[in-house]
Amino acid sequence: MERIMEKDTANYKDYSLLSYHHIPGVHNLEVFERAGGYEMMKACFDKDPEAIKEVVKASGLRGRGGAGFPTGVKWGFFTKDRNAQKYLLCNADESEPGTFKDRYLVEKNPHILIEGMIISAWALGTQKGYIYIRGEFQQQAVILERALKEAYAKGYLGKNILGKGFNFDLYVHRGAGAYICGEETGMISSLEGKKGQPKLKPPFPAIKGYRGLPTMVNNVESLAAVPWIMRFGADEYKKWGTEKSAGTKLFSISGDVNKPGVIEVPLGTTLKEIIEVHCGGMRNGNKLKAVVPGGSSAPVFNHDESYSVKMDYEDVASKGSMLGSGAIIVLDETRNIGDLMKWTLEFYHHESCGQCTPCREGTGWLESIFKRRETGKASKADIDTLDKTAASMRGQTICALADAAAMPAQGMIKSFRSELEAYIMTPTNTGKK
Amino acid sequence: MSSHSPNQTHSMGAPFKFTDANLATYQEYLTRYDDVESALLPVLHLVQEQIKWLPQEAIEYVSVLMNIPEIKIKEVISFYDMFYDVPVGRNMVHVCTNITCSMFGGREIYAGLLKHFDTDYLTPTRDGRISLQKMECLGACEMAPCMRINNDYVGPVDLADAINKLEELP
Amino acid sequence: MTEKVKLTWNGKQIEAVKGSNLLQAALDNGQEVAHYCYHAGLSIAGVCRMCMVEQDGVPRPFPSCNATCGEGMVIRNDTPKIKAAVENTLQFHLLNHPLDCPVCDQAGECGLQDYYMKHGQYDSQMIDKKVHKEKVQDIGKNVMLDAERCILCSRCTRFTEEVTKTNELGILNRGDHAEITVNENLKNDYAQNLVDICPVGALTSKDFRFKQRVWFLEEVYTTCIGCETGCSVKVSQNKNGSYRVKPVFDETVNGHWMCDDGRSIYKHVSSPTRLQVASENMNGLFVPADESRVVELVTGKKANFILSTSLTNEEYARFFESIKGSKASVALYTLPTQGPEFDGILRRGDKNANLRGAQKAFEAAGFDHTSAGLDKVLNAISASDVAYVVVPEILYNEDHFNTLLKKIEKASTRIALTPGETLSSMKVFNYLLPVPSFLEKEGHIVNFQGTQRQLNAGLSYGETTKDISYYGKWVNV
């Protein structure tokens, strides 16, 4: 407790997002504030909103939800009319398989997100904000609600915040179990009380979003990084990471490693280091076979690629995959890629929203083709059909779900074709469920 | 998303009405949003808190209450995995069957639980205690294989653990 | 006011209104763009992914239905990339389609069939179990739903949401289990439009169901005479009869739609009870009679004509010309108002298709078209007179018409000039004389806006129908 009273800022320099996580009870506003929380919010109210936007832009912070679009640039598209009705949405619907960083962040330290959102709201001039949290995270929603209540009681939210004449209301909105609501326009549809089907773009949400009004959607991690950036400046943030991928990133690591969990490392850290140093190496000392580097929609890396890749947006992309949400699933040599393929395809079949035809029919068919072995109709040519079908789904739909289903399928076929061929030619007796 | 013919509607055989407390909560929800429709998801969650699932009567009630066409509510219910328009048990158990959890036996646990409780997807056990639902990623891969018993995450579990935990449920 | 822009479509210069829909602009300029979900009368859904185009300077193909025309755009939809995309997307459309074209009424005018011939991948790779949905559902208002044939273009749900605002239809579930579902039953008065806008055979008409194959039918473009709105319609017919009425896009009057009442206006035209030849009342039974006997009967007697409001301007003119110089008195029978004056979409309570045209013709000929005029003529009828009644083609309120018939009973010779079938109340008449129905004559009517609407003649189902002026001439015999 002593250390906290002294405003222990030692960790700030090691972490941006997890800098408070070692402090017990930091989910309480009081503890958080004693450790230096909400300071930046107060300081920012004296700054020009445009200046805040500039700092965020200069920091090179990229959207942490998966696409990696620079947050500052996205903010630049947003209307500058401060009187216009507009919304700030926090995307906490992390449903990409393998991802649990936002849950961890919100659970341990909801206030860092709230602080980040208030600063962002001030910068963007939004009067209302919603934290869209996935339905399964009921407990985390409760934690957030409690934190919001504390912030309201302190006058950090609501009307005329700290006497600055700025109004910002923030609410938690629970989803109800649909992967597609993690897509920003799907989330907006869901918030509007409809099916969470993505909307046609253009118009983009920054122009016409929730209820047809300008809406800014940012990931939890992006918003939570804002207070740190404001505290230490863009240059300090850029010291982390690579030239194009600045800052630190939360990685959710699961699978065959000794210590699965969330870590925060600068972008550009090698995957080898993440596995060997931060995650305590492979489970049972097994040999690594493959890694899913950015959630289930990212094509897999084989053994060699895994050990040579640096985890930043560019390097992962140059090796034919994507950093995505930073969900690393590690598979060791005992795992079968066929199973991974089956689970992945089942997932996308289940989660396709059913709006665009290529995705609606394609995701189901990919699964059927891959499961032909269950009905005894499999042939080696099926892998080609699968590859061709997956390729024909890409870039054809409103949102990226079809791509998300097609990319890992194509990736696995590229890297592990012979294994998949062997897999589909193995008959099963699981024809009936 | 329940896997029955969409034309079937399930009735609970009695009219539905929010409790006074929930009606107050509903009013509070309305203040959060700039239009009534946006409150639909929270309201449906609220109905499920009250009676666990969404019978036809509840759909009609919400439709009148919020002035949203019934079909729109049905669309929403059918779209989301966590809204049930079929009767479910007192306790909702979600078993994750996504990649990491499947790697560590999530599917076997789900199959084992179905067998142990002699039930099927969402169908409540005979004593009405438990409904099992196979879920895609619950977002807790570090505790794979994981389960969600009502609102609590548990994991890693094995089948014996899971059965023990579920047997303890009221 | 509207600013025109020039753009290039597949290398051809086309002109369009700035900011207008790109897909519509292409279609208006006669370009072929495959599409299912786009409908000019509905909002943009962008879900069928068939209308993809490439634009110079834009890295990814995009759906043309969600784009607007701008100056100097260079658009192509004939590149190999787009062709492959359309082929693949069509393959996905057909993946879970039941392929029951032999029993499907849409066959012959089906979007899937048409595009399959153009963009099909003719070797099927689909050997997997298809997703099955409910077939043969009667969802009310003469509409049949087959969820399996549906390609989920969402035109129908958008129609009930945006046009009728009745919200009966929705798409339940997600992924490939998504399925069009009706909440209870259809309850709007425009439900048959769903059949028209469905690009495949998912929504078919119960009225038309299995009656004919569409390739046996020819269309005659004409105007609906169901009410004073005067919607542009086309009637599908062949030598065996007429089978259905569909709306034709007309910006000034009905847009894309028509009401359900108008769908049945064709029924009397080729009905088996259609009056074919001049008939005589033999103790309540109408038997074919010689026309010359009628002429004999009416010669030298005072004629009283009671005209209906469903004749064309030209017919009125010819009729008044034919009785010129005679002492015949003429009155106009106006149909009573039915339902609300205007239902907010198209349908109007005033069911007189050509009231304005009739009034004008009456005034020009110096006759009184008011109800007072009608009463005057009716009261003046004496036992020695001949009363001719032109029976209204579409009769919503038979009771009202019967009260009129009551009043002509005092005339010794009562003759009906009827295009329609014989009503039970027609026993009042001594003779029935056939006149052409609205589908068998060319001419114009004037609708509620005062605009001229064209009637066109299709096939004739009445053997010896004669123009009304033919009978008018008898007054001078």
Place this chain on the structure above:
Amino acid sequence: MGERMILKKDLYAQHGFLKGLYLGLKITMVNLLSNVFKHNRMTLNYPEEKYFYSDRFKGKHVLTVKEDGTLRCTSCMLCSTYCPAQCIHIVAADDSDKEVEKAPVSFEIEMLRCVFCGFCEEACPVDAIRLTNEYELSGHAEQEWVADHYELAFRKSLNGGRGIQSTVDDNDRLKLRL
């Protein structure tokens, strides 16, 4: 008009008309004699003796039936569409079985108009109509030449009135419906 035309001018020039007459009669005489003394005659004592044509013969139509004995025809009208003689008249109606959905209530072929081209057989997507090797078509009045679906499917000559069953493609189609 009226111009003389001599085909085998050289023959005629050498032999006159007698040579031609002789050649013609020779063929007749050979056939006559061989028919009298040999027994491989082409003619049959019809109707006591009858020809049996191969199954490829295009004779009187048959409507095949399903395993349950109902007509296979779904009344898609493709046969009547393609029929060059326009002799097929089908009236369709709803079937109570949702799987069948559409079935003919009347199926008539005007035999006098039919040209036995076999297009109907080829157009049929469900193997519901075939041309058989029955060639005996006769009738007294016009009505007898209109074959209705009882005649076409269940006449005595077809398995004693039980009709010809067809299951072509059924397995393939049902397999996908499993």
